Amino acid sequence: MLNKGPVFVALPLDHETPDIVVAATELARRLAAPLVAIHAIQRRRLESDKSLESRVAEARLRLESHLAPLRDSGLEIQDVMVAVGHPAEVVIETAPSVGAQMIVTGGGRPATVRRWVVGSMAEAIVRRSSVPVWVARGKPPLDRPLLCPVDLSPESRVGLEAAIRMARLFEAPLTLISVVKDESASRFDRSGQQLEKDEAAARQQVRQLL
Known part of the structure; x- marks a missing residue:
């Protein structure tokens, strides 16, 4: 039986975000699945609760700005989440809990020597996730x-x-x-x-x- 769960899209809210949204939307439509969006925020050293709450609220507004056009077009957005923690850990742990059938994430910036040694967020998700992963680099080449x-x-x-x-x-x-x-x-x-x-x-x- 095919997994009918949502497409789980991790949005970094950077220059890659529009292409990731396009890829996730295309997959959700073709799979006839709803979308769950998440953004992870790492707590800064000595950051106050008020400052963290402010950043979470700002991130949620930015997520909504990317997702509003999808809602308007009829795509079901099942949930929008802002979590505090390391991005890779947040994605790996949350995707199974929402019953995701696929994770969509960005590929990150071009590899550097340091990233070859320590790895990237996308690599960590691909290697450790129990859920299939789609790494978006540019728009889907249909x-x-x-x-x-x-x-x-x-x-x-x-x-x-x-x-x-x-x-x-x-x-x-x-x-x-x-x-x-x-x-x-x-x-x-x-x-x-x-x-x-x-x-x-x-x-x-x-x-x-x-």
Whole structure:
């Protein structure tokens, strides 16, 4: 049975927010699901309760400014939440509690060396969430194919099932890609026959996945 829960959208209220809203709206409409929006605020050191309450109220107003046009267009907004805590933790913990069928979040700024080491909020959500995650980078490319990498592991089957669902949902072609290590240049296989065998074996395994 398909999950009929809401699309859970985490809005950072920064330059990415409009594109995240577009992606979440498109998914909610295609899934015929309501939307739950959340923004997380981290408490500042030595911040007073009054200051925190003021920031929460301001964040709620800013959220409403992004969501009002969606309500006006007929999309159901099930809830609008402002939570205090680390953004990734808030999203990971709250999404299951509202029965979300999917999380939509932004991809963050372009990666830096430091972020490769310590990771990003989006990476933390993707790695730890029990709910499927859509990372929005720009507006959804509705007229382009979906690409699904598979490494023939059990996790690949889960990813493939999700890719097939999204391809059907967006009426888009689906391309699978599996990487085979090229060892044909080694001194033991100068003819490239082993690579051909590996490619054939990989193709057969992909067919079995399908």
